Amino acid sequence: EYINDRITRKIMDLTDVKIDYAVGWETQDDHIRNEVLNKNMNKSVFENRVVLLGEMGVRLTSYVMLKPSPYMNDEQGVVEAKATIDYLADLCSRSNTDLIIYLNPTYIAKNSALSMIATQTNYKPPRIQDVLQAVKYANQAEIPVYTGLWSENLADEKGDFTHREGYDKDFRTA
Numbered sequence: 001e002y003i004n005d006r007i008t009r010k011i012m013d014l015t016d017v018k019i020d021y022a023v024g025w026e027t028q029d030d031h032i033r034n035e036v037l038n039k040n041m042n043k044s045v046f047e048n049r050v051v052l053l054g055e056m057g058v059r060l061t062s063y064v065m066l067k068p069s070p071y072m073n074d075e076q077g078v079v080e081a082k083a084t085i086d087y088l089a090d091l092c093s094r095s096n097t098d099l100i101i102y103l104n105p106t107y108i109a110k111n112s113a114l115s116m117i118a119t120q121t122n123y124k125p126p127r128i129q130d131v132l133q134a135v136k137y138a139n140q141a142e143i144p145v146y147t148g149l150w151s152e153n154l155a156d157e158k159g160d161f162t163h164r165e166g167y168d169k170d171f172r173t174a
Helices: 005-014 030-036 043-056 074-095 113-121 128-140 169-173
Strands: 020-026 059-066 099-105 145-147
Touching (some): 005 043, 020 043, 043 059, 074 099, 074 128
Parallel strands (some): 020 059
């Protein structure tokens, strides 16, 4: 809701560099985004803003969560990330908007609501192999992708991918 024509043009008048708006869209699934994650982000408003970005020549960086719901297993998390990447790629293609994906594997922060739910649902953060699958998927679609491979020292004792079975630091390095 903060993206608008007037402010963006004012920014564009001040610089010659490519403008990029970063938006924590997280997931294409309305229920997960608005009910589970409590983002309260309307899809039609988001889509209208992406059209505006395309008209103005502004790039979109969209944050995508890998395994955003505590009710997902690993496979469902990867499927959801791919669906979100597809949704964003299609929307940006139709809107002539450049896109960068910032993939964030979900981690379980200490004393968070997710940590309480994770215990009840046996939720585990995504595996590093799942991160690699999603990165490769975006790369095959020729979408630039970054990934946040740290939990900002907020994860609980086993709350990120480094504590999952089969963790291989070479995947992270790659």
